[in-house]
Amino acid sequence: MKPILEIDALRVSLPNAEGFTDVVKEATLTVNEGEIVGLAGESGSGKTMTSSAILGILPKGARTSGTITFEGTDLLSLSNSELSRIRGSRISMIFQDPSAALHPLLTIGTQITEHMRHHLKIGKREATERAVMLLKQVQIAEPRKALRSYPHQFSGGMRQRAAIAIALACEPRMLIADEPTTALDVTVQDGILQLFNRLCDETGVAVLFITHDLGVLSTIADRAYVFRDGAVVESGDTDDVLLRPTHEYTQALIASRAQSLAQERVGAEVQEGDHK
Amino acid sequence: MKVLEIDDVHVTHHRRGQSDVRAVRGVSLSVAPGQVVGLVGESGCGKSSLARVAVGLDAPTSGTVMFEGAPLVPSRLTARAKSALGLQMVFQNPYASLSPRRTIGSQVLDGLRSPVSRAEGEAEAIRLLELVGLDPDSRRRYPNQFSGGQRQRLAIARALAARPTLMIADEPVTALDAFSSAQIVKLLTGLVRELDMGMLFISHDLSLVRAIADETAVMYAGEIVERGPSEKLWNEAQHDYTKTLISAIPVIGPNQRKKRTAHAG
Numbered sequence: 001m002k003p004i005l006e007i008d009a010l011r012v013s014l015p016n017a018e019g020f021t022d023v024v025k026e027a028t029l030t031v032n033e034g035e036i037v038g039l040a041g042e043s044g045s046g047k048t049m050t051s052s053a054i055l056g057i058l059p060k061g062a063r064t065s066g067t068i069t070f071e072g073t074d075l076l077s078l079s080n081s082e083l084s085r086i087r088g089s090r091i092s093m094i095f096q097d098p099s100a101a102l103h104p105l106l107t108i109g110t111q112i113t114e115h116m117r118h119h120l121k122i123g124k125r126e127a128t129e130r131a132v133m134l135l136k137q138v139q140i141a142e143p144r145k146a147l148r149s150y151p152h153q154f155s156g157g158m159r160q161r162a163a164i165a166i167a168l169a170c171e172p173r174m175l176i177a178d179e180p181t182t183a184l185d186v187t188v189q190d191g192i193l194q195l196f197n198r199l200c201d202e203t204g205v206a207v208l209f210i211t212h213d214l215g216v217l218s219t220i221a222d223r224a225y226v227f228r229d230g231a232v233v234e235s236g237d238t239d240d241v242l243l244r245p246t247h248e249y250t251q252a253l254i255a256s257r258a259q260s261l262a263q264e265r266v267g268a269e270v271q272e273g274d275h276k
Numbered sequence: 277m278k279v280l281e282i283d284d285v286h287v288t289h290h291r292r293g294q295s296d297v298r299a300v301r302g303v304s305l306s307v308a309p310g311q312v313v314g315l316v317g318e319s320g321c322g323k324s325s326l327a328r329v330a331v332g333l334d335a336p337t338s339g340t341v342m343f344e345g346a347p348l349v350p351s352r353l354t355a356r357a358k359s360a361l362g363l364q365m366v367f368q369n370p371y372a373s374l375s376p377r378r379t380i381g382s383q384v385l386d387g388l389r390s391p392v393s394r395a396e397g398e399a400e401a402i403r404l405l406e407l408v409g410l411d412p413d414s415r416r417r418y419p420n421q422f423s424g425g426q427r428q429r430l431a432i433a434r435a436l437a438a439r440p441t442l443m444i445a446d447e448p449v450t451a452l453d454a455f456s457s458a459q460i461v462k463l464l465t466g467l468v469r470e471l472d473m474g475m476l477f478i479s480h481d482l483s484l485v486r487a488i489a490d491e492t493a494v495m496y497a498g499e500i501v502e503r504g505p506s507e508k509l510w511n512e513a514q515h516d517y518t519k520t521l522i523s524a525i526p527v528i529g530p531n532q533r534k535k536r537t538a539h540a541g
Contacts, residue, residue, distance in 0.1 A: 003356040036533065043424065043453045157317065185480055186524040193526070197533060212453045215526030222533055242528045256458035259527065261487035266507060 001032035003172055004206050005054070008065035012049050012230075014059060023049045025230035026154060027066075031217035033176065036196065038221030038238065040211060041254070046211045046230035051176045054208075056083040071173065089119040092167035096179040102151040108135075108162050109147030112150060112169055134165040157188035164195065167217040167225045174206045181216060193220050214257060218242050226250050277345065279442045279474040280330065280363075281309040285339035287325045299325035301338070301498035307442060307474035312465065313505060314489025315478045316521070322498040323478050324446065330476060331365045331444050332356065344441060361389050364435035368447040370427035374419040380405075380430050381415030387437030404433040409463060425456025429463065436467070442474045449484065461488050482518075483525050486510050494518045 012024035024046040031037045039047045053056045054068055054075060070076040070091065075083065087093075094099045101112060112134060113127035122130075128147070138161040151159055158178060160247035167175055177196070181189040196219065200207055213218055217224055220237060224237040226249065234247040245251050254260060280524045287300035299322040307313045318401040318531045328334040329341060335350040342348065349357045365389065367373045374383060385392075392400065402412040408429040419427055426449060435443060445464065449457035465488055468475050479485050485492050486506050493503040494517065513519045 028296075040456050186482075186526075187318065187520060189526070190524040213526060214454070214528055218528040219526045219532045237531070239530050243530060253454060254528065256454050257489045257528075258461075258481065258483040258527075261461060262483065262507075262510075263457055265487060 002031045003030045003033065004071060005031040005208070006030075006067075006069045007050070007070070008067045009052070010053060010068060011064065011065045012046075012053050012058060015061040020063060023230055027227075027230070027232055029079040029225050029232065029235070031206050031208055033173070033206055034200060035222050036200050036207040036209055037218055038209045038211060038217040038224040039227060040214060040217050040224060041227030042212060042253075045227040047227050048178055049230075050227075051178055051208065053209060054176065055087055055091065056080065057087075061232065065144065070106045088115060088172075090172055091176060092170070092172040094160075094163055094167050094175060094180045096182050096210075097165045098183075099151065101163050102159060102166075104151055106150075107147065108149055108151065111198075112147075112162075112166050115166060116169045120177040131165070131171070134168055135162070137168070137199070138162070138165045139191075140165070146151065155188075156184055157191065159182060160188075160192055161195070164192075165185075165197075168199070168203075168205070172205060174208065176208045176210075178210045179212070180209075182211070182213070189216070196220060214242060214254060215259075226253070278306040278308050279344055280305075280476065281342040282306065282330060283340045283342070285341065286324065287322070287334070288322055288337045289325070299498055300329070300336075303443055303495070303498075303500055304501070305493060307476055309441065309474050310358045310472045311469060311491070312477055312489045314485035314492040314496060315476060316480065316482045316485050316492060317495035318480055318521075322494045326443055326479055326495070327365075327446050327476070331363060331463045332360050333415055340515075348374055348505075359390070360436050362396075362441040364438055364440040364443050366428070366431050366435055366443060366445040366448045368450050370431050370451065371419075373431050374427055376419055377508075379416050379418060380422070383419075384415075384430060384433045384437055387434045389438055397441075402439065405468070406436055407436060408433045410460075423456070423460060424452050425459060428452065428456075432460075432463070440473055441474070442530075443468075444476045444478070446478045447480070448477075450479070450481075459486070464488060466469075481525075482510070482521050493534050494521065 007027055007029045010024055010027040011022060013020040013022050041047050053064055064076055076140050111132055112131040116122060116127045116130060130142045133145055136147050140146050140158060140161050154162060181192050184192065195208060199205060209220055221238045224238045224241045225232050226241065228249050234241055234245060234250045241250060245254060282303060282305040285300055285303050289297040289299055305325055315323055329336045332350050333346045340347060343363050346359060348360060384401055385397050386402045401415050405412045405415060408425060410429055451458050452460065477485060477489055489506045492506040492509045493500045496517045502518045513522055
């Protein structure tokens with residue numbers, strides 16, 4: 001497999017009152033073509049800052065060191081205008097809250113096509129036809145009707161599907177999905193995860209999937225990286241990381257899952273029963 | 277004795293120019309002291325409409341809500357009835373439910389039923405912060421100096437100030453990551469036992485409810501479709517909707533992505 005993204009010794013520092021704080025200390029990771037790679041960790045572990053560094057959308061005044069190589073180019077050395085040619089066309093982003101990612105006053109159709117017309121330099125009619133195809137691909141029923149709809153007419157799951165269609169519009173080689181299913185109901189989440197799986201297999205797009213839910217990680221990722229305090233503490237095939245974790249921190253994360261807690265509770269009640 | 281008894285409650289929302297929404301359609305539910313009852317359902321199933329009625333924010337369209345054996349008086353734009361102060365609520369978003377401009381020591385005392393002297397207040401703030409596992413020396417600090425999990429502890433401390441006999445927690449850990457949410461779940465379970473209060477725990481996450489609730493009720497389209505002891509419900513779900521909910525919960529297991537791809541192909 002060929003790597004599409006290679007991050008080496010990435011460090012990100014943000015300014016604060018006393019100087020700088022390292023929010024990413026030592027991140028090294030690889031995403032291969034057509035692969036879904038998961039980043040897991042708690043709030044504040046540096047997952048989102050790592051993905052922001054890839055897209056060059058870090059907060060103002062942030063300092064970076066190390067390299068982020070995407071398709072052979074070091075993204076950290078690019079100017080903002082050079083990066084904007086990659087953002088949204090070669091790499092696309094999907095956020096947690098689809099209602100915030102979509103413009104409330106523009107139709108879904110406008111939001112998908114404006115993007116394509118800008119990056120792919122195609123006409124309105126061609127863009128509309130492509131938009132219909134994309135909405136079919138993300139399994140939105142009646143795509144032509146959906147193009148004329150506004151985001152508020154969609155459910156949460158439909159909005160996320162529309163946001164994914166927009167992200168796919170310019171045939172990116174990589175998607176960065178930051179907690180894309182966290183705001184959704186479990187049954188809806190299941191459908192979106194299946195969609196990612198299918199898209200990845202059908203189009204060969206690579207996905208960097210950020211999640212704090214290890215169950216989601218297990219369902220979706222080929223390989224996984226566990227972040228803590230801005231550094232990777234464990235990485236490997238998802239099954240190795242989750243079923244045979246070697247780092248204490250990964251083990252603690254697994255033990256704090258609701259399912260582990262429920263099992264722990266049943267265990268405690270059985271023991272209590274034995275003492276009676 | 278039950279601390280909360282909801283009997284055949286219906287909630288219908290009227291919309292101008294459109295048909296009515298029957299959000300809750302005949303739900304009965306009760307909570308005993310020292311018991312955690314879980315209410316599970318997805319967006320739009322009516323669980324928040326039910327919660328608003330259970331806590332006395334809205335009146336039910338029909339049916340009754342009894343708190344400590346007496347009918348719960350729904351609040352209007354006035355202060356809540358004194359008899360309803362033993363019923364407290366913890367909300368989903370601890371960033372929105374705390375004022376950013378007041379010290380946490382003063383905010384946890386908002387829940388007190390009657391005014392206290394400065395010294396008594398100080399002692400009570402220390403007791404409350406210790407009860408939820410926060411450093412009592414932090415009482416002069418402001419909410420922005422606390423993490424999401426710590427803020428939710430503060431919201432719980434404030435609810436406990438009224439010495440409630442019933443707590444309604446509406447998605448209290450949904451905004452938190454797995455570590456903080458596990459800690460809050462453990463804290464709530466401990467408090468229910470320690471203080472012998474009842475708790476109605478509302479969540480969309482059945483695996484979380486299984487970890488905290490003694491009894492679980494599954495709500496779908498305004499009705500409770502299945503209920504029972506949490507562990508039994510999890511292991512022997514009868515209703516199709518409960519089965520769907522359980523099977524949709526992502527679990528850790530081998531080769532899931534490869535298996536899925538194989539099925540799809």
